[in-house]
Amino acid sequence: MQEDSVAVVDTLTKAYSDQWAGVNGSEDVGTFVQFMSSNDLIFVVLGVSLIIWLVLLFFLFRVDKKVSNLEEQIKNNQEG
Amino acid sequence: MKIWKYVVAIWMTVVISAGFLIYIPEIPILEQTARNIFFHVPMWMTMFVLFLISFWYSIQYLNEPKPMYDVKASSAASVGVAFGICGLLTGSLWARFTWGSWWTFAEPKMNLAALALMIYVAYFVLRSAFDDHQKRAKLSAVYNIFAVTTIPFLLYVVPRQLTSLHPGADGNPAFSEITADELRIVLYPAFIGFIALGCWIYNVHYRYNKVKLDIENS
Numbered sequence: 001m002q003e004d005s006v007a008v009v010d011t012l013t014k015a016y017s018d019q020w021a022g023v024n025g026s027e028d029v030g031t032f033v034q035f036m037s038s039n040d041l042i043f044v045v046l047g048v049s050l051i052i053w054l055v056l057l058f059f060l061f062r063v064d065k066k067v068s069n070l071e072e073q074i075k076n077n078q079e080g
Numbered sequence: 081m082k083i084w085k086y087v088v089a090i091w092m093t094v095v096i097s098a099g100f101l102i103y104i105p106e107i108p109i110l111e112q113t114a115r116n117i118f119f120h121v122p123m124w125m126t127m128f129v130l131f132l133i134s135f136w137y138s139i140q141y142l143n144e145p146k147p148m149y150d151v152k153a154s155s156a157a158s159v160g161v162a163f164g165i166c167g168l169l170t171g172s173l174w175a176r177f178t179w180g181s182w183w184t185f186a187e188p189k190m191n192l193a194a195l196a197l198m199i200y201v202a203y204f205v206l207r208s209a210f211d212d213h214q215k216r217a218k219l220s221a222v223y224n225i226f227a228v229t230t231i232p233f234l235l236y237v238v239p240r241q242l243t244s245l246h247p248g249a250d251g252n253p254a255f256s257e258i259t260a261d262e263l264r265i266v267l268y269p270a271f272i273g274f275i276a277l278g279c280w281i282y283n284v285h286y287r288y289n290k291v292k293l294d295i296e297n298s
Contacts, residue, residue, distance in 0.1 A: 046100040057089050067287045074294050
């Protein structure tokens with residue numbers, strides 16, 4: 001499929017590789033990809049939003065724990 | 081870690097998912113952006129709650145000048161401003177694709193919301209002008225009480241008297257026969273979730289500032 005020269009490959013109008021042809025031929029792919037491709041791809045947006053939310057949440061949990069540790073340290077220093 | 085934080089984490093995950101997944105009726109112009117209501121409006125509600133917390137601790141400080149009250153008031157105000165900025169930015173993006181413009185000076189709610197945020201930015205500018213902790217705490221508490229009184233006027237009373245494209249204004253109620261009732265099913269849980277999330281971030285921010293103050297004093 002790939003040509004020797006980069007210039008002759010028109011990736012704007014043609015898929016660069018058959019494997020990258022997106023949702024075309026979705027009957028071959030797994031149920032997960034079929035599900036994600038349904039309903040105008042809204043589930044992809046949901047996936048992106050959930051990834052952002054869960055990463056931020058993880059970060060918030062970590063900062064919360066770090067502040068708790070600092071509070072512990074200060075408490076111990078004052079007692080000791 | 082308190083248990084309520086885990087509840088907020090799960091609650092918000094469900095709210096975000098439901099915001100994308102529930103069926104919404106077709107509304108002309110809005111189309112799928114009607115889902116934005118689940119994310120844009122709670123930003124402002126969270127901002128109001130955080131400003132009220134800030135207001136409360138400013139009063140407490142003037143009653144009884146404990147440094148912790150000042151730390152609480154300024155922490156709540158700064159998290160509130162962060163949510164307000166999210167509200168402005170999401171509103172601007174939404175406006176581009178429904179009203180056709182990123183920003184319009186003909187729209188009272190948009191501009192008055194920006195003005196309200198600037199009043200709070202001035203609060204932090206005022207705070208940064210003092211080196212003396214007690215002076216800063218006292219004057220910023222007084223300013224904060226003034227600042228919070230402008231909020232209901234700038235965001236509710238005045239916009240309601242003027243014609244506006246923004247829902248909740250004169251001749252354009254927020255929930256009416258043209259707006260779908262079903263949106264409330266996710267909207268109200270989203271209010272609770274985002275307000276709780278805002279309180280969580282405020283809690284972490286306050287504890288950080290408190291630790292910082294403890295280290296400075298020790």
